[in-house]
Amino acid sequence: MKSAYFHIPFCAQICYYCDFNKVFFQGQPVDEYLQAMEREMKKTVEVFPAERLDTLFVGGGTPTVLEMKQLDFLLESIYKHFRFSKDEVEFTFEANPNELSKEKLQLLKAAGVNRLSFGVQTFHDSLLKTIGRTHRYGDVMRTISLAKEAGFDNISIDLMYGLPNQTLQQFQEDLEIAFSLDIQHISAYSLIIEPKTIFYNLWRKGTLPLPSEEEEAEMYEEAMRQMELHGYQQYEISNYARPGFQSRHNLTYWNNEEYYGIGAGAHSYVDGVRRVNIGPIKQYIAKVQETGLPYREVHRVTWMEQMEEEMFLGLRKTEGVSKRRFSEKFGRDMHDVFGAAIRAERQKGLLEETDTHVRLTRRGRLLGNEVFQAFLTGM
Known part of the structure; x- marks a missing residue:
């Protein structure tokens, strides 16, 4: 962190x-x-x-x-x-x-x-x-x-x-x-x-x-x-x-890395768990006084969800998602997991691929949400 x-x-x-x-x-x-x-x-x-x-x-x-x-x-x-x-x-x-x-x-x-x-x-x-x-x-x-x-x-x-x-x-x-x-x-x-x-x-x-x-x-x-x-x-x-x-x-x-989130409604990602704090001010204060940790939602991110997040968050960057980093992080080849989605979005002209990265095309940046959706279905 x-x-x-x-x-x-x-x-x-x-x-x-x-x-x-x-x-x-x-x-x-x-x-x-x-x-x-x-x-x-x-x-x-x-x-x-x-x-x-x-x-x-x-x-x-x-x-x-x-x-x-x-x-x-x-x-x-x-x-x-x-x-x-x-x-x-x-x-x-x-x-x-x-x-x-x-x-x-x-x-x-x-x-x-x-x-x-x-x-x-x-x-x-x-x-x-x-x-x-x-x-x-x-x-x-x-x-x-x-x-x-x-x-x-x-x-x-x-x-x-x-x-x-x-x-x-x-x-x-x-x-x-x-x-x-x-x-x-x-x-x-x-x-x-x-x-x-x-x-x-x-x-x-x-x-x-x-x-x-x-x-x-x-x-x-x-x-x-x-x-x-x-x-x-x-x-x-x-x-x-x-x-x-x-x-x-x-x-x-x-980059799909972990972070602390402090305050009402704040989000955090720590030790593979995403947490959302209570939003209303007085409820937040009361919960902190009671336990010190004001979580409203706690979700352990599955391995598949982590890989999906690596793709749709990383594709927001113009450099795209690193194939090597994906492989080192998850022990899987990106194409073994998301090959069909990558091919489909490339055929639409929304994704492009280099030796090292998969990234949005200039046109793909205009339709980013459509591309991200393709990686939420898993394999």
């Missing part, structure tokens, strides 16, 4: 598309929640002793909605229970562009946080309003400037396409502005309509004006083309980085 994820489920505003485990910040038992997280950390490393970690990721929700003392407590808790080298670890904090003051940035920097991931989504104020974001274009420019002044030199932003009423031209403008920021990493995701969101309810009523599938595909093609032109290498379906700045933490997931 070399990675740990910490979930802060509080938000100042609930975005209309978000289905992550989150609640409004106001009126919540935030201090009690952070104390419960600290207790879960302690119990977790007692039961599953920690190696020296290579990556830490604090996500949400909105971690930066926490007040200074609360941020300080969280960071102290992490240092208390996990071992890592400040000089070698990738320590990421997710942030909203309008919630990071100079003081918070200095606190994070002093605590060893060395990577920031900003939920920008778009630079168009009209679209930001449409999707329920509270920040505006000016907030992004100001906060990224402050982050650079504070010494952060590994900055990522999230962009979204396929938004209601979004045009290709608007997305092209978003990309141009992103490139002008001189940052190291950009994630570009298509909007997915998830149940239990405001957008899902509007979509069910037929009142959500989305771009067509063809327009969304054009936006994705444009992202791939422009990123390459501007020196950002696509290393995963939705992620692009300057050389040396790939998200090491997210590669943990795509």
Whole structure:
């Protein structure tokens, strides 16, 4: 185990598309929640002793909605229970562009946080309003400037396409502005309509004006083309980085490696077992106080499931799945297990094969979910 994820489920505003485990910040038992997280950390490393970690990721929700003392407590808790080298670890904090003051940035920097991931989504104020974001274009420019002044030199932003009423031209403008920021990493995701969101309810009523599938595909093609032109290498379906700045933490997931998950609704993968924590805040706190480990689901991953996950997670990477690594990990030749699926997807033009890897074609990246499904049926 070399990675740990910490979930802060509080938000100042609930975005209309978000289905992550989150609640409004106001009126919540935030201090009690952070104390419960600290207790879960302690119990977790007692039961599953920690190696020296290579990556830490604090996500949400909105971690930066926490007040200074609360941020300080969280960071102290992490240092208390996990071992890592400040000089070698990738320590990421997710942030909203309008919630990071100079003081918070200095606190994070002093605590060893060395990577920031900003939920920008778009630079168009009209679209930001449409999707329920509270920040505006000016907030992004100001906060990224402050982050650079504070010494952060590994900055990522999230962009979204396929938004209601979004045009290709608007997305092209978003990309141009992103490139002008001189940052190291950009994630570009298509909007997915998830149940239990405001957008899902509007979509069910037929009142959500989305771009067509063809327009969304054009936006994705444009992202791939422009990123390459501007020196950002696509290393995963939705992620692009300057050389040396790939998200090491997210590669943990795509490489099908194990990780700790701390906090309400967090997922973990430890000793071949996937666990899901209780989501509701008060229930999570109560369970931690009772047992220290707030699991809602526990599933031991079968050998076949591990091989399936190796394929559909690994195929998200542009380099694809290593044949040698598959064989070393499972003692089976990839083609002995998934030969029929590989051949079928190759015939469709969605997969290609080299001497060392199986990977999605450029067209396959547009239809990734269809390809992944082919590896969920086993042999």
